[in-house]
Amino acid sequence: MGGPAPLIATALLAAFSGSWIPVALFVVVCAALSFVAVSFVKVRHNEELDA
Numbered sequence: 001m002g003g004p005a006p007l008i009a010t011a012l013l014a015a016f017s018g019s020w021i022p023v024a025l026f027v028v029v030c031a032a033l034s035f036v037a038v039s040f041v042k043v044r045h046n047e048e049l050d051a
Helices: 005-015 021-039
Strands: none
Touching: 005 021
């Protein structure tokens, strides 16, 4: 998520009366999206750099 993640986490914390559960779910969703994005990356460790 990057830059706005602390802002979003703070807003969730304020919106849910200080409960950490929504913040934890936000982190889990971000991790799941990152995993999906990385799973689509093409493996290129055997390719030439100038190809």
